[in-house]
Amino acid sequence: MRATSTRTRQSGDAPKRSSKKAAAKSKKATAKKKASKKKKASKKRANKDDAYSLKPIKRADAIWLDGSMPHDFWNYLGNRVNYMHWLGRQLKFKRFEDWYQITTLDLKGQPGGGSLLNYWSSSVIEGIRECFPKYDWKPWLFTSCPRAFWSKPANHRRYMEWFEQEMNIKEPEDWYKVTNQDFKRLKGGGFLTHYNSTISEAIKKFRPKYDWKEWMFSKTPKGFWEHRRNRQRYMRWLAKELRFKKNADWYVVNRKQFGEHYGNQFIKFYDGSPLAACLDCYPNYNWNEWMFPRVPHGFWEDKKNRKRYFDWLAKRLKIKKPSDWKKIRAEDIKNNYGGGFLHLYESYIDFLREFVKGVKKWDVS
Numbered sequence: 001m002r003a004t005s006t007r008t009r010q011s012g013d014a015p016k017r018s019s020k021k022a023a024a025k026s027k028k029a030t031a032k033k034k035a036s037k038k039k040k041a042s043k044k045r046a047n048k049d050d051a052y053s054l055k056p057i058k059r060a061d062a063i064w065l066d067g068s069m070p071h072d073f074w075n076y077l078g079n080r081v082n083y084m085h086w087l088g089r090q091l092k093f094k095r096f097e098d099w100y101q102i103t104t105l106d107l108k109g110q111p112g113g114g115s116l117l118n119y120w121s122s123s124v125i126e127g128i129r130e131c132f133p134k135y136d137w138k139p140w141l142f143t144s145c146p147r148a149f150w151s152k153p154a155n156h157r158r159y160m161e162w163f164e165q166e167m168n169i170k171e172p173e174d175w176y177k178v179t180n181q182d183f184k185r186l187k188g189g190g191f192l193t194h195y196n197s198t199i200s201e202a203i204k205k206f207r208p209k210y211d212w213k214e215w216m217f218s219k220t221p222k223g224f225w226e227h228r229r230n231r232q233r234y235m236r237w238l239a240k241e242l243r244f245k246k247n248a249d250w251y252v253v254n255r256k257q258f259g260e261h262y263g264n265q266f267i268k269f270y271d272g273s274p275l276a277a278c279l280d281c282y283p284n285y286n287w288n289e290w291m292f293p294r295v296p297h298g299f300w301e302d303k304k305n306r307k308r309y310f311d312w313l314a315k316r317l318k319i320k321k322p323s324d325w326k327k328i329r330a331e332d333i334k335n336n337y338g339g340g341f342l343h344l345y346e347s348y349i350d351f352l353r354e355f356v357k358g359v360k361k362w363d364v365s
Helices: 002-050 077-090 096-101 104-108 113-119 124-131 147-151 153-166 172-177 180-185 189-195 199-206 228-241 247-252 255-259 264-269 274-281 303-316 322-327 330-334 348-355
Strands: none
Touching: 077 113, 077 124, 104 113, 104 124, 113 124, 147 153, 147 189, 153 189, 153 199, 180 189, 189 199, 228 264, 228 274, 247 274, 255 264, 255 274, 264 274, 303 348, 330 348
């Protein structure tokens, strides 16, 4: 009895221990999240506060103003830092962001600036990052971003993460609203050239796991519609958007619907013909061209096409023998997608004479 009682208590305690463990884990995760936010906030404050910490440089220390300096003067970091603090005051920079507007001419126009620029191999950006290392510099925000900067994939990701925040992008779908002008405005024109100025290519590299629809961007990649697999991808997507269940549903589609679903360039590839798109993207389906709103130019001039329609119509109207055509009138043909077909003939009887034997013997008065 005692042993049984012990087991019962142990079994009853298990959920409590599990619950406590889960609560402790949740509490730890919350604390970690708060710490992360606090760290980010602290970093922001540090960046902001440091922007106003340009120290005054004594005239005695600003020996570059005398016109001559020891040959190894710029080899010392302290001297380089002092110069940049002095320069910041000369240019009346009040915050770190002001440094983004600096150019090499600003240094060359100041005493000692030319020789310091030579020390940095003409890269003022490297000099700024060296002298103000605590600030989170964005090289692309300078008037001229280093050429080698975009050669590193890590910098691509860094820029895109920053861009995402600047554009307040919360969901993947938000990227579809982004334009080339947005990249240009946010100093990403040079970055985008690495992707042939195509936003979708840059984003696919940045977020490769998402199922991107290139046609939903403001611009598709160059040559995108030249590949049939891309055209078929679009058609499969559009079928879902239009809630098509079977291939025959495509007979009612029109050009306007393509335009309303990011397909202007797609349908332009087919000279505006939904029929041509269906024939190309679903080649194994037995399409009846006359069931589309418009048939290809010259379609009815081909006797093979007229014969195909005639055989299809006979089956549809349940014609078993030639004499059954006697009860069929022109209106029946028009109601079965044959209006354009009949325009080739002077009369309905001329159509019958081409395909039905013995029409001349009928009394058609």
